[in-house]
Amino acid sequence: MPETRIRSDLHGVIWKIEVAVGDRVAQGDTLILIESMKMEIPVSAPCAGVVSGIFVKEEQQVAEGEILAMITV
Amino acid sequence: MVWQPELDELRERERLARAMGGPEKVKRQHDGGRLTVRERIDRLLDEASFHEIGAIAGSAEYDGSGALCGFTPSNTVFGRGTIEGRPVVVVGDDFTVRGGSADATIHEKTVMAEQMANEFRLPVIRIIEGSGGGGSVKTIETKGRANLPGGVGGTDAFYYCTANLAVVPVVSLGLGSVAGLGAARLAASHYSVMTRSSAVFVAGPPVVARVGQVLGKQELGGWEIQTRCGAVDDAVDTEDEAFAAARRFLSYLPTSVQSLPPLTASDDDPVRRDDNLMSAVPRDRRKVYKTRPIVETLVDHGSFFEIGRNFGRSVITGLARLEGRPIAMLASDPYHYGGSWTADACNKLTRFVDLAQTFHLPVVYLMDCPGFMIGLEAEKAATIRHGVRAMAAVNQCNVPWCTIIMRNSFGVAGAVHQPAGRLSLRYAWPSAYWGSLPLEGGIEAAYRAEIDAAADPAAKLREIEHRLNRLRSPFRTAETFWVEEIIDPRDTRRLLCEFSRLAQPLLTPGSSSFPMRP
Numbered sequence: 001m002p003e004t005r006i007r008s009d010l011h012g013v014i015w016k017i018e019v020a021v022g023d024r025v026a027q028g029d030t031l032i033l034i035e036s037m038k039m040e041i042p043v044s045a046p047c048a049g050v051v052s053g054i055f056v057k058e059e060q061q062v063a064e065g066e067i068l069a070m071i072t073v
Numbered sequence: 074m075v076w077q078p079e080l081d082e083l084r085e086r087e088r089l090a091r092a093m094g095g096p097e098k099v100k101r102q103h104d105g106g107r108l109t110v111r112e113r114i115d116r117l118l119d120e121a122s123f124h125e126i127g128a129i130a131g132s133a134e135y136d137g138s139g140a141l142c143g144f145t146p147s148n149t150v151f152g153r154g155t156i157e158g159r160p161v162v163v164v165g166d167d168f169t170v171r172g173g174s175a176d177a178t179i180h181e182k183t184v185m186a187e188q189m190a191n192e193f194r195l196p197v198i199r200i201i202e203g204s205g206g207g208g209s210v211k212t213i214e215t216k217g218r219a220n221l222p223g224g225v226g227g228t229d230a231f232y233y234c235t236a237n238l239a240v241v242p243v244v245s246l247g248l249g250s251v252a253g254l255g256a257a258r259l260a261a262s263h264y265s266v267m268t269r270s271s272a273v274f275v276a277g278p279p280v281v282a283r284v285g286q287v288l289g290k291q292e293l294g295g296w297e298i299q300t301r302c303g304a305v306d307d308a309v310d311t312e313d314e315a316f317a318a319a320r321r322f323l324s325y326l327p328t329s330v331q332s333l334p335p336l337t338a339s340d341d342d343p344v345r346r347d348d349n350l351m352s353a354v355p356r357d358r359r360k361v362y363k364t365r366p367i368v369e370t371l372v373d374h375g376s377f378f379e380i381g382r383n384f385g386r387s388v389i390t391g392l393a394r395l396e397g398r399p400i401a402m403l404a405s406d407p408y409h410y411g412g413s414w415t416a417d418a419c420n421k422l423t424r425f426v427d428l429a430q431t432f433h434l435p436v437v438y439l440m441d442c443p444g445f446m447i448g449l450e451a452e453k454a455a456t457i458r459h460g461v462r463a464m465a466a467v468n469q470c471n472v473p474w475c476t477i478i479m480r481n482s483f484g485v486a487g488a489v490h491q492p493a494g495r496l497s498l499r500y501a502w503p504s505a506y507w508g509s510l511p512l513e514g515g516i517e518a519a520y521r522a523e524i525d526a527a528a529d530p531a532a533k534l535r536e537i538e539h540r541l542n543r544l545r546s547p548f549r550t551a552e553t554f555w556v557e558e559i560i561d562p563r564d565t566r567r568l569l570c571e572f573s574r575l576a577q578p579l580l581t582p583g584s585s586s587f588p589m590r591p
Contacts, residue, residue, distance in 0.1 A: 009386075010410055011450060037411035037443055038513060040359045 004047055006069045008062045012036030017058055019069075023051045031069055034062065049073040082141075086129040090146040094169030102169050106270060107249055108312055110150050110165040113200050117163060117316040118154035125152040126186075130179050145170060147179040148203075151186040153195070156320050159328055159335075162190040165200030168249055173203020174211070180230065187233030194329035196242040198319055201259050202249035230254075234261045239431065239588035241329045244319045247305060248312055250290060252277045259305065261591040263428055264322045264380060266307045266315050269296045273305055303384035303417060321378055325392040325399040326432045331582050333433050339397035341373040343570035350562035354441075354480050354504040361407040364389055367439060367479070368404050371566050377402065385421030387412050387446075392434070395573035401429035401472075404439035405479070414486045415446040419459035423466040427589040430470040435576035437569055438476045438491070443511065444484030464489045469587065473576035475499070477565055478556075482507040498572050500560045505547045512538055 015035035019025060025045045032043040032054075053070035056062055093099055093109055102109055108116070114123050127147070134143035148170035153162055164186035171177035190197035213219050223231060237243050238261065245259045247267035256273050259265050267273055274281070274294035281293060296308035309315050327334050347370045355362055368377050372393035379391035387409040393402045403425065405412035414422070429436050445451065445460050467474075467489050474497040476490045487507060491497040508515070516537050517524065527533035550556045560568065 009408075011448070037413050037446070038359065038511065039361055039407060039411035039443075041361055041408060041411075 002073045003052060004049070004071045004073065005067050006031065006043060006046065006071065008034060008043070008064060008066045008068050010034065010036050010041065011064050012041065012062060014056045014058050014060045014062060014068075015040055017054060017056070019051050019054070021051050021054055025049065025051060025071065032056070043068060045071055047071060047073055083129070086141070086144065089144040090128045090131065093146060093167055094148075094171075098169035105249075107168070107202075109169060110167040110200060110202075113246075113248065113312060113316070114150065114152075114154070114163055114165055116313060117156070117198065117200070117319060118161070119156060119158065122154040123152055123163070124154065125150065127151065127179070127182050130182060132177070145177065147182055148173050148177045149179060149182040149186075151182055153189070156196075156323055159323075160193075160195050161323070161328075162186050162193075162195050162197045163200065164197065166202045166255070168202040173255070180227075184229040184233065187230065187237055190241050190243075191233060191237055194241060194331055196244065196323055196326070196328055197237060199243070199245040199258055199262070201245055201247050201251050201255045203251070204253045204255050234258060235590075236588075238263065238591060239330070239584060242323055242326045242432070244322055246312075246315045246319060247271050247273050248315065250277065251294075256294075256304075263326075263431075263589075264307075264319070265305045266309060266318045267296055267299065267305050268312055268315055269308050269310055271296065273299050297383075300381070300383040303381065303421060306381045306384075308383075322380075322392070325378065325394075325434070327582070330431060330433070330584050333580050333582055334399040336399075337394065337397040339373045339376075339394060341396075343396050344567045346563040346566070348563065350565065353562065354502065356504075358480070358506065361411070363408070364404045364406050364439065364441070364479075368393070368402055371437075371439075371569055372400075372402065373397065380425070381421055385415060385417035385419070387415055388418040388422050390421060390425040393437075395437075396570045398573040398577060399434055400573060401425065401434040401436045402439075403436060405441040407441055407480070410446055411443045412441045412481065413443050413446045414456070414460060414463065415451065416454035416456045416459040418446075419456065419463040422463045423459075424591075426463075426466040426470055429472055430466075430585050431589045433472060433580045433582065435473040435475070435573060435580070436470070437572070438474070440476055440478050440482060440490045441480040442483065442486050442490070443481040445486045460486060460489075467491070468493045471495075471586075473497070473572070473579050475569065475572040475576075477569075478502065478505040478507070480504050480506055484510055498568075498575075499556070500558050500565070500568060501547055501551075501556050502562045502565075503547065503559060504562075505556075505559070506545070507547075507550070508545070512541060516541070 012034040015033040017032050019031050027045055027048045029045045030042040031045055033040045049071040052072040056068050099109055131144055131146035133141055136142045148167040150167055151164035166173040243262045245262040245265045247259045249271055251259055251273040272290035272294040299305040300308050353367050376394040377391055387406055389404040389406050391402050393400055445456050474491050476499045478501040520537050524530045524533050547559055551559050
């Protein structure tokens, strides 16, 4: 089963995690909100599938390029 | 028919040149999913418009009787042609001849192509594959000496590489493996595009392996690396898309700085109002929104051509049209650091404003900038140095400028929303919000003593924030004429079209007072 890793586009702090492992998501669904420069930047699902991994916690700092979650198609 | 034998020989030599590196090498090029330089030129230019110069230059072999018995053409192919009926110079590397390398190049062909572009004021399109006629250690043996780069008489190519940026549009296509001088020629352009199967690097994997990094071509210089860092503007899937991108880029520009951008007919209504603009910016200031649909709806339908989407992404740059008049479009993207200016975004902006200045394109700036990027990483990236360079680029340009303040305008980067010291047009949307610095953190800095002295510092902080927020309405700013106009966002297209009409007679052909750098 192909897995898609979702990376952070920017430096920031994990503000909210909107999904849990096992959730089915559609393309474009918001998975995580990153707070950066006082804005809530949504990280959306690049494809439909099942959330098979979340590798960050709320309030955690993340760097650009860091893997946040994984979706299994 | 006195000269028929000579004419026959000319045709025979031309036939040999068109065979390029021979059927085997041509097959290898095709098997790799790449076109030959001659196929590329034919597809890039208007049909049958290519007029080649120096086709029969190369290295020939003669038998004992002095008859031609073998011929390898030079691996630079150049000439003139047209794109949408307008003349251009095209110069391409033939990878089927010695991998495009210097030992089979006739250096003077590349130089003449660039010189022709410069002196006949024609755009130049470089089709680059290989080292772009650059160094190969083989030349140490073939020439019997090592090459001093830029040695006696050897600076012409470098001269035009710089000089042409101030005179004519320069577009470069990286199609295949592009290294060394090839990479430099690619980057020294107003617009560069590579295919996603190509790789671009200063030095390729064998050389890099000697400094201890064992990497494949794509790992070292694939499109994701080169477009993300801004060395190459854009990446496309196919060579045909690269040719289309080159043609489209040129469609917005004059053939040289000595003329004005070409006007085209537009059937898009200049007073078209899009109701979506009334809800484009969310009331909740922590929420982000997409800027590209705003750009698309404001400019002539389908006219937005984005440049450098993967680089410095808090700023969107591209060319577009208003009532058929080309403009340079600059827009913030809140999805990336809330639209704040990173060092990369500043570099992108500097180069883009210089492009607008060089080719007489009025600038439209859809602004939502909470300031320069802040934090340790931003300091280490010298954001302030790149930021003041961007500020200088905006302040030095003299093309007409119009700013729409969509939301944030904060700090020094906020001030750089129009050229300082001259009149631009400026409109704020009702969603506009500004200040020297944000309240968050700003209050703690300015009201420290008052907060510390309070019995409940947190409550005091909230009280001050509430007090200040009541004064922040953009109407209070307009009341004191610190901003001249607040508009219905749906009127934006009408006002931008009016701006482009007002700007048109102000555009002046000629060289910018400062030459553009790549």
